[in-house]
Structure formats: structure tokens, C-alpha cells
Amino acid sequence: MSNLLFDLLLTGLLDTLVMVGVSAGLAFCFGLPLALILVCTERNGIYPSYYINRCIGTIVNITRAIPFLILMVALIPITRWIVGTSYGLWAAVVPLTLAATPFFARIAEVSLREVDFGLIEAAQAMGCSRKQIVWHVLLPEALSGIVSGFTVTLVTMINSSAVAGAIGAGGLGDVAYRYGYQRFDIQIMLAVIVLLVILVVSIQYIGDQISQQLDKRKV
Known part of the structure; x- marks a missing residue:
């Protein structure tokens, strides 16, 4: 039983990491440009x-x-058209990405808005183009907040992936639902909860450390 439990948890953890990792990467690639557009326009x-x-x-x-x-x-229907199925690990990537992209965009937008407008004016006075202002003023100054916002987005996506897993997307949510809830196995349920807590705490800690290192306001 212990070997079976270990295999189930390992497979669920790897599926969750892949599901969230791919979705988070896509959400970052789509969400950050959206935030820049919202701030710049x-x-x-x-x-x-x-x-x-x-x-x-x-x-x-x-x-x-x-x-x-x-x-x-x-x-x-859109998920089935994109990945060829509406069930399983890769099918969850589409809704996870679409849900996380606007969430991250709004958080990144807040960080970009907090950039001192005096820095932008100074860059304009020095003759910097608008593209240079984006790349050399807005993004570097807001990078710490963007990392913090992305960390929050990752944690939210882990919660969402558990919901997705419970309705057939795989991952730890699927393990908890099929082997824990449906079979009334408290051991599996507790093991999944512990893994999710460890995963969330680890991501939050790493994100906080990176954000602090990038924070230019620290003396």
C-alpha cells in the first residue's frame, strides 16, 4: 500500500507541476504584454x-x-479544438492559462503603475524613445513587483489545478478525488493536502526571495 500511495502521489505531483508550469509560462507571456498595454495606453x-x-x-x-x-x-469546445481532447492533463492547460492570464495582467499592471513617473519624465527628457522607456525604465523598475505578482498567480493556479484535477484533468486533485474522497481514504487525502501545502509554501518562499533581491528600493 505504501508503494502504491507513493506512486500515486508522485504521478499526481508531476502532473500538477507540468500542468501549472506550462499554463504559468503561457500566462506570463500573454499577461505581461497585456499589463504593459493597459499601462501605456x-x-x-x-x-x-x-x-x-x-x-x-x-x-x-x-x-x-x-x-x-x-x-x-x-x-x-475550444479546448477540444486546440489540444484534441477535453479530458486529461493537457486539456486543463487551456482554461488554466485563460484564467491566469487576466489575473496576472492586473497584478502586473499595479506594479507597473507604481513606477515613479519622474523616472519616465527624466527618460523622455534625455531623448529616450517610448520603446526604450518600456524596456529600460518600466520593466526594470517594476520587476520586483511583477515577480511577486507572478508568485501569487502561481499559488492561485495550484489551487485551480486541484479543482481541474477533481473533474478529470489529472494531478493531485484527481488523486485526492478518486482515491481519497470516493474511496474514503483519509490517508491519501491528508498526503495530498500536505504535498499541496509544501508546494505552495516552497513557491511562495522562492518567489519572495527573488522579489527581494530584485527590489531596487532596498538600500
């Missing part, structure tokens, strides 16, 4: 555009307002 931004800002902001808000479970079910 606002009224006082370096690329002011009311309509682009309002359109993207509305889409982000609508997507964030949909509960993950409902979003996952609603995306079944």
Missing part, C-alpha cells in the same frame, strides 16, 4: 489610446469575473 501613458485601453480592460475584467469551474466547462 491610459490617458497619461506613453501610448495614450482610450479605446484600446477600454477594450482590453473590459475583456480582462469579464474573463476575471468568470469562476474557474464555469470557465473550464464553457471552454470545452
